[in-house]
Amino acid sequence: MRNITVIIILFLSFFxxxxxxxxxxxxxxxxxxxxxxxxxxxxxxxxxxxxxxxxLNITVTGSFTDDQIRSIYNDFWRVxxxxxxxxxxxxxxxxxxxxxxxxxGEGCFAKVENGNIYIQAYNKxxxxxxxxxxxxxxxxxxxxxxxxxxxxxxxxxNSGAACVEDRCNNGHAFIKxxxxxxxxxxxxxxxxxxxCTFGVSPKGESFAEALVDxxxxxxxGRRSSTYCxxxxxxxxxxxxxxxxxxRDNVFGGAEx
Amino acid sequence: MRKKIFVIVLIVFIGxxxxxxxxxxxxxxxKQTAPTPIPIPSDFDKNYSNFNxxxxxxxxxxxxxxxxxxxxxxxxxxxxxxxxxxTPNQDYENLVVLDNNTVTYAYEYVFxxxxxxxxxxxxxxxxxxxxxxxxPDGFDxxxxxxxxxxxxxxxxxxxxxxxxxxxxxNSFMTNIxxxxxxxxxxxxxxxxxx
Numbered sequence: 001m002r003n004i005t006v007i008i009i010l011f012l013s014f015f016x017x018x019x020x021x022x023x024x025x026x027x028x029x030x031x032x033x034x035x036x037x038x039x040x041x042x043x044x045x046x047x048x049x050x051x052x053x054x055x056l057n058i059t060v061t062g063s064f065t066d067d068q069i070r071s072i073y074n075d076f077w078r079v080x081x082x083x084x085x086x087x088x089x090x091x092x093x094x095x096x097x098x099x100x101x102x103x104x105g106e107g108c109f110a111k112v113e114n115g116n117i118y119i120q121a122y123n124k125x126x127x128x129x130x131x132x133x134x135x136x137x138x139x140x141x142x143x144x145x146x147x148x149x150x151x152x153x154x155x156x157x158n159s160g161a162a163c164v165e166d167r168c169n170n171g172h173a174f175i176k177x178x179x180x181x182x183x184x185x186x187x188x189x190x191x192x193x194x195x196c197t198f199g200v201s202p203k204g205e206s207f208a209e210a211l212v213d214x215x216x217x218x219x220x221g222r223r224s225s226t227y228c229x230x231x232x233x234x235x236x237x238x239x240x241x242x243x244x245x246x247r248d249n250v251f252g253g254a255e256x
Numbered sequence: 257m258r259k260k261i262f263v264i265v266l267i268v269f270i271g272x273x274x275x276x277x278x279x280x281x282x283x284x285x286x287k288q289t290a291p292t293p294i295p296i297p298s299d300f301d302k303n304y305s306n307f308n309x310x311x312x313x314x315x316x317x318x319x320x321x322x323x324x325x326x327x328x329x330x331x332x333x334x335x336x337x338x339x340x341x342x343t344p345n346q347d348y349e350n351l352v353v354l355d356n357n358t359v360t361y362a363y364e365y366v367f368x369x370x371x372x373x374x375x376x377x378x379x380x381x382x383x384x385x386x387x388x389x390x391x392p393d394g395f396d397x398x399x400x401x402x403x404x405x406x407x408x409x410x411x412x413x414x415x416x417x418x419x420x421x422x423x424x425x426n427s428f429m430t431n432i433x434x435x436x437x438x439x440x441x442x443x444x445x446x447x448x449x450x
Contacts, residue, residue: 115411142395142410145367149300153346201392203347 037254038080038087044070056080057091062099068122072097075130079215085252089144095137097130112136128212135208138250146249152203155241156210163232163239164206172202175209175239177220179227210242215256217243293325296342300367304344307364308371310352312404313421315359320352327352336360343367353435361420361432371417374398374409381405385425387438397438401428 041051048069052058056076060069080087093115100118103109108125110133111118117133119125139147150156157164157173165176174181180200213220217236222229236243247253291306306323320339321327327339328349337357341350343365352362377398378384384398389408395415399406401423408416420432433439 139393140410142413142415145300145413145415147393148348148365148367148415149345151345151347204393 037082037084038077040077040081041073044073048073052076056087057094059096060098061096064097064099064122071127072122072130075127076134078127079131079256082256083251083254085254086250089138089250090134093134093137093141093143095134112140115141128215131215132208132212135211136204138211139204139207147204147207149249150203150207150210151241151245152206155245156206157202159239159241163235163242165230173206174202175206175213175232175242176230177213177222177232178205178209179229180205181228206242210239210246211250213239214243214246214251217256291323293323296344298344300344301370302368303370305341305350305364307350307352307362307419308417310359310362310419312359312361312419316357317354320354320359320362324352359419361418361436363416363418363436365416366414369413371407371414374407374412374414377405377407377414385428387433387440388442390437390439394437396442399428399438401425 038055041055044051048066049060052060052069052073056073058072058076060072064072076090080090095112096116098116098118099120099122100111101120103111103118103120107121108129109120110125110129112133115137117130117137119129119133137143142148156175159175163175164173166173166181172181213232213235218234220232220235222231232238247255291309294304294306296304309323310320315323317337317339324341328342329338329340331338335356337354339352339354341352341364343350344367345365348365350362350364353360377400381400381403384400384406387397387399389395389397395408395410397406397408397418399418404420404422406418406420407414408418418432418436420428423431429440
């Protein structure tokens with residue numbers, strides 16, 4: 001009888017310790033994801049959809065070719081491969097990337113709705129587009145309260161003309177590589193109704209732009225020749241507040 | 257005797273397991289004892305507001321100040337008074353609206369899970385009225401009209417809590433939704449060219 005009691009006690013102790021340890025490991029990985037980024041998928045040539053799904057929790061819909069899906073994987077891997085924190089955020093969010101040729105305008109266009117990405121003319125898009133859109137995915141899903149903690153008024157808006165400007169719009173300050181600054185508006189006042197489009201928010205777009213610009217710490221050229229995007233000469237020093245915030249809160253300290 | 261010891265040890269371990277896995281980290285939106293104002297922390301994970309102790313329809317200006325401290329700003333519009341309070345992020349301000357010195361509604365921004373998560377509110381208060389924010393950075397709203405509480409949430413994470421006098425939908429849409437910037441239809445989003 002005593003032996004049985006001892007065995008049961010040992011079994012229960014082992015169970016409690018093992019469960020506590022795994023909870024600790026999960027907390028460590030999810031809560032403070034540092035360390036190596038995503039290893040490149042070894043079956044990318046043969047199974048690009050599987051790589052996107054298994055490595056990044058991303059599904060694709062529409063008539064993307066295998067080459068395009070590999071390119072989508074590479075767009076994300078360029079960042080997730082260096083930052084485990086970004087990789088974990090992306091996996092948690094698990095967005096879909098959907099072909100949508102009904103978006104306004106011609107050529108490359110993208111939007112995020114309900115945490116999923118819709119894209120038109122992917123072949124004509126910059127390889128940084130999806131990283132910018134991933135910022136909207138994190139914001140739209142309120143991943144780890146990032147967008148609510150992003151210090152737009154405190155730090156970003158007053159970063160100086162080398163980083164932020166309100167040219168092209170109605171007085172709202174954006175990180176100036178952002179293209180559609182002239183489309184911004186308040187939800188309550190609408191000083192330029194002919195230009196104003198809901199959804200273009202100085203805070204939301206600066207968050208997404210800060211995220212993608214972080215991955216290019218040197219000179220960043222204009223993103224679009226036909227809209228209000230302006231080059232930033234040295235992102236790391238010109239936008240140091242946004243850079244430091246993204247480094248600490250999104251990229252887990254990894255730098256590019 | 258050995259059997260008794262065995263049973264006692266077993267009960268203790270089951271108790272420990274129960275406490276470890278079920279009892280530890282639940283955060284329910286429950287009101288407790290009277291609070292004192294909390295200094296604004298730099299740590300977003302910490303609760304910084306006592307708005308959950310307000311009682312719309314009963315609380316007065318003095319109650320608000322007693323519970324949450326002096327407001328950052330106070331402005332009067334006829335019989336109405338609007339009080340704003342700081343949050344840990346300068347982008348956002350909490351708001352209390354009083355009519356005839358009685359709180360009619362108030363909202364507070366939430367930066368972590370200290371006010372619970374959406375599923376807990378749905379379980380506690382039942383079917384909500386679903387509304388949408390006119391703010392392009394806002395999230396969907398879940399309004400529990402009969403309980404006088406609403407939450408803005410995304411993916412189960414609560415980002416704002418609204419406290420108000422229980423009322424019907426028409427009254428809410430007229431008296432509160434318009435002021436807070438809530439709509440029955442979602443805003444249209446646009447794409448971005450690159």
